[in-house]
Amino acid sequence: MTKKQTIKDLGEFKSIEKITRDFIYRPELVKVGIGDDGAVVYTRPEMDEIISTDTMVEGVHFTHQTMSAFDVGFKLCASNVSDIAAMGGQPTGLVVSVTVPSDLPVEWLENCYEGIRAACKYYRMNLLGGDMTGSPHGIVLTGTVIGEVPLNTAVTRRQAQVGDVVCVTGTVGDAGAGLEAIYRKWESLFPHIVQKHQRPLPSPNLAMKIRECGASSMNDISDGLSSELYEIAQASQVNMSIVGEQIPLSQETIKLSEKVGVSPIHYALVGGEDYELVFTIKEAKLSLLTQEPIHVIGRVESAGEGVVSLTYQGEKKVLEAKGFCHFKS
Ligand SMILES: Nc1ncnc2c1ncn2[C@@H]1O[C@H](COP(=O)(O)OP(=O)(O)O)[C@@H](O)[C@H]1O
Ligand SMILES: Cc1ncc(C[n+]2csc(CCOP(=O)(O)OP(=O)(O)O)c2C)c(N)n1
Numbered sequence: 001m002t003k004k005q006t007i008k009d010l011g012e013f014k015s016i017e018k019i020t021r022d023f024i025y026r027p028e029l030v031k032v033g034i035g036d037d038g039a040v041v042y043t044r045p046e047m048d049e050i051i052s053t054d055t056m057v058e059g060v061h062f063t064h065q066t067m068s069a070f071d072v073g074f075k076l077c078a079s080n081v082s083d084i085a086a087m088g089g090q091p092t093g094l095v096v097s098v099t100v101p102s103d104l105p106v107e108w109l110e111n112c113y114e115g116i117r118a119a120c121k122y123y124r125m126n127l128l129g130g131d132m133t134g135s136p137h138g139i140v141l142t143g144t145v146i147g148e149v150p151l152n153t154a155v156t157r158r159q160a161q162v163g164d165v166v167c168v169t170g171t172v173g174d175a176g177a178g179l180e181a182i183y184r185k186w187e188s189l190f191p192h193i194v195q196k197h198q199r200p201l202p203s204p205n206l207a208m209k210i211r212e213c214g215a216s217s218m219n220d221i222s223d224g225l226s227s228e229l230y231e232i233a234q235a236s237q238v239n240m241s242i243v244g245e246q247i248p249l250s251q252e253t254i255k256l257s258e259k260v261g262v263s264p265i266h267y268a269l270v271g272g273e274d275y276e277l278v279f280t281i282k283e284a285k286l287s288l289l290t291q292e293p294i295h296v297i298g299r300v301e302s303a304g305e306g307v308v309s310l311t312y313q314g315e316k317k318v319l320e321a322k323g324f325c326h327f328k329s
């Protein structure tokens with residue numbers, strides 16, 4: 001068998017050249033793209049700019065068992081786009097920093113960039129630049145995304161109002177349950193949730209509609225619904241009540257929970273990486289969103305310290321503020 005060409009064989013500049021050709025999907029927004037010290041982009045006077053960044057680390061966000069190189073590239077973009085969507089904005093550009101071991105096959109990086117390309121194409125986002133360095137251990141990819149939202153309309157976590165309903169988009173818990181399915185080698189039994197783990201597809205268009213309908217606060221679900229609810233409640237200084245039975249779950253997540261023997265809402269509350277949205281809005285505005293995949297899961301009850309209560313199977317408790325945590329002891 002011939003040895004695969006590695007990053008070290010090809011060298012830094014040739015590797016960059018190989019993977020970054022033809023990456024502009026919105027040429028009208030770029031003055032200077034890849035190939036200079038910095039990218040130069042047009043900004044529009046009627047828009048505010050949004051900037052966010054997210055990282056994927058081998059062994060933390062993925063392993064060679066859980067995700068292909070293409071998936072890693074795609075999900076890096078998706079998690080960044082999700083942050084822009086959570087502000088009610090649209091993504092326009094991305095820079096990617098790649099830190100890889102020198103013996104990594106060039107093919108891995110090429111496939112990863114095919115995933116980045118698929119996402120950039122899907123979201124009409126320009127790849128504007130990046131960085132490439134060696135890593136003594138494992139792969140680390142960081143995306144920094146820029147996006148735009150009409151002036152002064154960005155939806156923050158800070159404005160949830162007493163009386164608002166609390167809603168989520170899509171189904172919640174699928175990505176965490178999908179990871180469990182991958183670990184147990186049940187991919188063929190649970191194709192939909194495995195796909196949700198490997199290729200999440202946040203929707204800035206849905207987020208934009210939610211913003212236009214008057215959402216008072218919004219957050220994306222990266223660490224788990226429980227911790228995202230607390231982020232809104234604490235930033236807005238309100239208490240919320242959630243009804244467990246109203247959290248939308250997919251059939252596959254329900255089936256996997258039964259097989260594994262955990263509560264069906266477990267993955268929704270603490271799984272994370274769904275890249276769905278949780279938001280608050282006046283109940284009267286909901287009629288504008290009836291065509292959309294949106295579910296009411298609770299209500300903003302009162303001004304307060306930011307406590308979230310959960311009623312489930314007839315029992316009301318304070319929801320544990322649990323989610324994915326990078327620095328657990
Ligand atoms: N190393 C850092 N330096 C500066 N700001 C940071 C750093 N890490 C996180 N933040 C900021 O802290 C806030 C919370 O971060 P995070 O939990 O990662 O947000 P999200 O879940 O939306 O990705 C964000 O505003 C983020 O920009
Ligand atoms: C191998 C592996 N183990 C565990 C997870 C689960 N996981 C890793 S990071 C994470 C939370 C989201 O990542 P983070 O970097 O905290 O996203 P952010 O909140 O910054 O958007 C979760 C649920 C995974 N995806 N893959």
Ligand SMILES: [Mg+2]
Binds near residue numbers: 053054055
């Ligand atoms: Mg983050």
